[in-house]
Amino acid sequence: MTEHQKDRFATGVIYFLVGIVVILLAGILGNILINGLPHLSWHFLTSESSDFQAGGGVRDQLFNSVYLLVLTTIISLPIALGAAIYLSEYARDNWITHLIRSTIEILSSLPSIVVGLFGYLLFVVQFGFGFSILSGALALTFFNLPILTSNIEESLKGVSATQREAGLALGLSNWKTIRGIVVPAALPGIITGVVLSGGRIFGEAATLIYTAGQSGSLVDYHNWNPLSPTSFLNVMRPAETLAVHIWKVNTEGIISDATAVSAATGALLVLVVIIFNLSARYFGNKLYQKLTAAK
Amino acid sequence: MTKIITTKAVRLKYGNSEALHGIDLDFEAKQLTTLIGPSGCGKSTFLRCLNRMNDDIPNVHISGDIKFEGHDIYTNKTDLVALRKEVGMVFQQPTPFPFSVFDNVAFGLRLARIKDKALIEERVIESLKQAAIWNETKDVLNRNAQRFSGGQQQRICIARALAVRPKVVLLDEPTSALDPISSAEVEQTLIQLKRQYTFIMVTHNLQQASRISDQTAFFMNGDLIESGATEKMFIKPKRQMTNDYLNGRFG
16 A cells, blocks of 8 residues: 555544544433423423322423532532642642542542442431432532533643743732733633533432432422422422433332333433533633633 | 942842852942843843742742842831732733723822822823823823734833832833834833833843943842943953954853
């Protein structure tokens, strides 16, 4: 083979491999949407799930999924941001930081079922939070922290050292340089990290089965008092999410339309993740533009 | 003429290796002084001592005497914010922050807790004019400063350094990352400003040093070999080593 032929061959192989990835992903996505979308209806989105009869919806599961995602992000983002700032800006290169880094790597590959059982023992049993949104959100924080931290750390490290020097040369303290220059400059990467981990949280089932529980209790969407047991904002009530719902109707569900319900729930899950993705990017870009005047 | 910065027996060690072997060099106010010498001779290291930019490098030990307007700048009580407000710095790579042109130039002012918006705006405009970048930015002050060309970015950085009205501006090879046209623009800016500010500039470009500087100091292997008026040094250097370097026989 000549150099030219080798080049064409290699290019061909690369295109072929990319083709496989695209076909696989498009196939999965298409399959979920084609099977699920016909069963999606306004009624499905706005009615309660049913335990015995056909025709139930996923109103509570949809809300619970979004609520858990928001709570988990609120809890884990500040912690991850702080840890990432420490690791990228302050940490010296010694055995303690090596230990922290390897711990984060190990934790990020921890099976979610293990996180779920750990969360069950610690939050549900030990702290007595019971099967609740709070237990679920805390367990998901454990699940989420390692990846979010290393994503944010990477984006902070991507900000060039000359920016930090320029900040110091203007008389900024270390902290002001980080807050005023490094974090705003790293914002797009930080947003990507939040979006990626958001998708993971949204689709997570195993962690929640043991922490947020399954039983859909009575939820009143007009009750805005978060301390009332029936309020939709109450964090101490058990809450089934979309992903847990799919698992449940397919394992212990006895409804006759289980296939249709899980197909529709699956499609809804994918759609919500896409919407979350796009809107997080949109608002993230708006914030970035506002901070940096990037047009 | 008044001496604005004086240094005596400045030594700097990275761990066990000494990079500066005792430098005595004084800088005249409102003059442009260039520091020249082959790579690794210590001129940038010395420049960075003058506003304590070497402080954050691990294992650095600095001894000797560096005074700004007669005050030792290496005491425990030295206010680094105040010092760097008086002794600004511009780097080799243009370093605009990822904000608008206006916010970049106003950064130091806001840091100095100037709240008066009219004053900030006046200073920003004046500084952009001084740095000869006003005509190119006046209609796009809200544009991200990183979206300008390298030469424009460097002049925005000069404007940012000038905005806090420093007495001295340190320039670490400010044109070496720029193309010839941009670098000529920056040179022009410095020539126009050198009666108002004290500039201390490191450069590898000997023509540039001879074109724009009043004083020149020649460094070699961590020692100051010779310093004096640029014209004299370039025409008739006192030392053979300086003569060899200026004629391109090493370096």
